[in-house]
Amino acid sequence: MIEIDPQTKQFVENSFKNLNNPVKMIFFKGQNCQYCDAIKEILTTVQGLAPEGKILYEEHSFEDENDLAKQLNVDKAPATVLKAGEKKVYFYGVMSGYEFGSLIEDIVDLSTDEVKLEDETIKFLEKIKDDVRMQVFVTPTCPYCPRAVRMAHKFAMINPKIRADMVEAIEFQELSNQYMVSGVPKTVLTVNGEDVDSLVGAAPEPYFLDFLKKNIKV
Amino acid sequence: MGLELGLSLGAATTKKGGEYDFIIIGGGPAGLTAGIYAVRKNLKTLVIEKSEFGGTVNLTFEIENYPGFRRISGAELAKKFHKHAADLGVEFSSDEVKEISKDGNWFVVKTWEGEYRAKAILLATGSRHRELGVPGEKEFTGRGVSYCAVCDAPFFKEKTVAIVGGGNTAVKDALYMAEICSKVYLIHRRDQFRADELDISELKKKQNVEFVLNSVVSEIRGDTKVNSVVVKNKETNEEREIQIDGIFIDIGEIPNNELAKMLGVELDARGFIKVNDNMETSVQGVYAAGDITGKLTQIVVAAAQGAIAAVAAYEYIRKPYWVKN
Numbered sequence: 001m002i003e004i005d006p007q008t009k010q011f012v013e014n015s016f017k018n019l020n021n022p023v024k025m026i027f028f029k030g031q032n033c034q035y036c037d038a039i040k041e042i043l044t045t046v047q048g049l050a051p052e053g054k055i056l057y058e059e060h061s062f063e064d065e066n067d068l069a070k071q072l073n074v075d076k077a078p079a080t081v082l083k084a085g086e087k088k089v090y091f092y093g094v095m096s097g098y099e100f101g102s103l104i105e106d107i108v109d110l111s112t113d114e115v116k117l118e119d120e121t122i123k124f125l126e127k128i129k130d131d132v133r134m135q136v137f138v139t140p141t142c143p144y145c146p147r148a149v150r151m152a153h154k155f156a157m158i159n160p161k162i163r164a165d166m167v168e169a170i171e172f173q174e175l176s177n178q179y180m181v182s183g184v185p186k187t188v189l190t191v192n193g194e195d196v197d198s199l200v201g202a203a204p205e206p207y208f209l210d211f212l213k214k215n216i217k218v
Numbered sequence: 219m220g221l222e223l224g225l226s227l228g229a230a231t232t233k234k235g236g237e238y239d240f241i242i243i244g245g246g247p248a249g250l251t252a253g254i255y256a257v258r259k260n261l262k263t264l265v266i267e268k269s270e271f272g273g274t275v276n277l278t279f280e281i282e283n284y285p286g287f288r289r290i291s292g293a294e295l296a297k298k299f300h301k302h303a304a305d306l307g308v309e310f311s312s313d314e315v316k317e318i319s320k321d322g323n324w325f326v327v328k329t330w331e332g333e334y335r336a337k338a339i340l341l342a343t344g345s346r347h348r349e350l351g352v353p354g355e356k357e358f359t360g361r362g363v364s365y366c367a368v369c370d371a372p373f374f375k376e377k378t379v380a381i382v383g384g385g386n387t388a389v390k391d392a393l394y395m396a397e398i399c400s401k402v403y404l405i406h407r408r409d410q411f412r413a414d415e416l417d418i419s420e421l422k423k424k425q426n427v428e429f430v431l432n433s434v435v436s437e438i439r440g441d442t443k444v445n446s447v448v449v450k451n452k453e454t455n456e457e458r459e460i461q462i463d464g465i466f467i468d469i470g471e472i473p474n475n476e477l478a479k480m481l482g483v484e485l486d487a488r489g490f491i492k493v494n495d496n497m498e499t500s501v502q503g504v505y506a507a508g509d510i511t512g513k514l515t516q517i518v519v520a521a522a523q524g525a526i527a528a529v530a531a532y533e534y535i536r537k538p539y540w541v542k543n
Contacts, residue, residue: 003222003223004223007297007304015231042223045223096222096223097222097223097293098270100223116232116330116331118330139369139370139372141368141369141371142366142368142369142370143269143270143272143276143277143293143368143369144269144270144366144369145369147269169372169373170372176373180361180443182360182361182364182370182373182374182463182464183359183360183361183362183363183366183369183370184360184369184370186360198360200359200360200361201359201360204314
């Protein structure tokens with residue numbers, strides 16, 4: 001059962017005061033999904049705290065509506081796509097605990113179309129032509145993780161060639177094993193379909209930028 | 219799994235600059251308590267935090283020595299501190315201070331998002347984890363080597379882990395890991411602990427905990443991930459290789475003193491900020507509180523130091539009648 005205390009509620013409502021463009025929360029449910037009810041509850045609760053029409057909620061079945069999933073580049077479930085215009089960010093698994101903050105901040109950034117990054121970072125991101133994917137593995141109890149998730153998500157908001165996923169490591173154990181995740185946050189970088197590098201820890205922006213520069217030619 | 223929401227509350231609040239009486243850098247127990255005291259003295263107060271409000275309190279599973287709370291999770295207590303300060307009118311910004319300097323009687327604080335001016339500053343910048351500095355440590359960070367048990371504990375369910383250290387953090391982490399792991403080794407370089415005796419006796423009762431005392435880690439080994447740790451007994455010089463899946467390093471902290479250095483604040487030999495009984499530093503108008511002062515690293519101590527610092531800053535800024543020139 002999801003709990004939202006009055007302080008959190010008020011905080012979210014305040015953050016949502018300046019929402020502008022509508023943001024879609026597109027949720028793909030999976031089969032035998034332990035946290036799908038929780039995710040649905042989180043998303044609908046958040047929708048209820050936004051001014052009318054600013055946050056739209058859609059629910060789909062990953063198995064039954066695979067074409068739509070493919071169209072949105074969703075490759076596993078449970079998945080939540082936040083979408084405003086052509087800008088998209090992904091959450092695989094539950095965005096509870098510290099990651100709830102990532103969800104709220106992403107919504108605000110997408111809706112206001114404001115992404116706070118250094119000019120140097122933006123310049124580099126805009127030049128990227130390769131298909132880049134950043135998968136940030138997290139646990140909901142990790143206080144450092146939202147910094148890495150938000151960094152990757154902000155990067156994706158600058159350039160649609162960058163796809164950025166939060167991945168809740170315990171729900172996606174096989175994937176975590178595949179990438180040998182036993183410490184979070186861990187960001188796995190994939191360029192043109194090839195896993196090229198990974199970064200452990202919530203690094204500051206210049207460090208993240210170097211991580212991309214080292215691995216992506218522009 | 220933590221299904222509660224809003225642990226990183228306040229994270230979306232970012233300001234663009236401004237003028238304040240009192241700017242507090244660091245939103246842990248010291249900074250937030252200082253904020254509470256400062257706004258009650260009617261000082262216009264801002265707390266700038268680059269990570270999570272509550273600071274390293276967020277990294278503690280369970281707190282049993284903060285008065286009024288028999289048992290509370292670190293995340294929950296952090297949230298309560300933040301709420302208390304917010305309710306009283308403390309302003310917050312989730313931002314990082316990049317530069318700090320003095321301009322006449324004012325301090326100029328530059329962050330990613332803006333520029334601030336303040337009459338007094340509290341450095342409550344805390345500390346970060348210390349590394350062992352042994353072969354394998356860097357190589358296997360995130361692949362079995364961890365400095366954050368609350369973050370990474372779920373990966374080691376029913377596995378074997380080692381915890382290095384002899385303080386409260388190490389013993390608390392060992393207690394928690396003993397609940398979820400099949401085996402826990404506690405490696406400590408002495409045969410006595412600095413941790414609270416109650417926790418140590420609790421730990422001694424655990425069937426799956428083995429104490430490896432008077433021993434230091436000399437190497438962490440593995441292939442794609444950690445497989446073993448090599449420990450050396452300090453008395454016998456004997457080396458022993460212990461098979462493990464993960465290792466948590468809790469051997470203390472190093473001070474986050476970068477901003478203190480920019481201000482020319484005097485530090486002690488270990489790099490912690492020197493303060494007097496009023497939490498004043500060597501630079502007038504600059505105060506320090508919490509772990510950055512190198513005193514007992516306890517929430518209640520940080521909170522108390524924050525209170526003292528805020529009152530001292532108030533007296534410095536407002537010069538009330540009871541302060542003699």
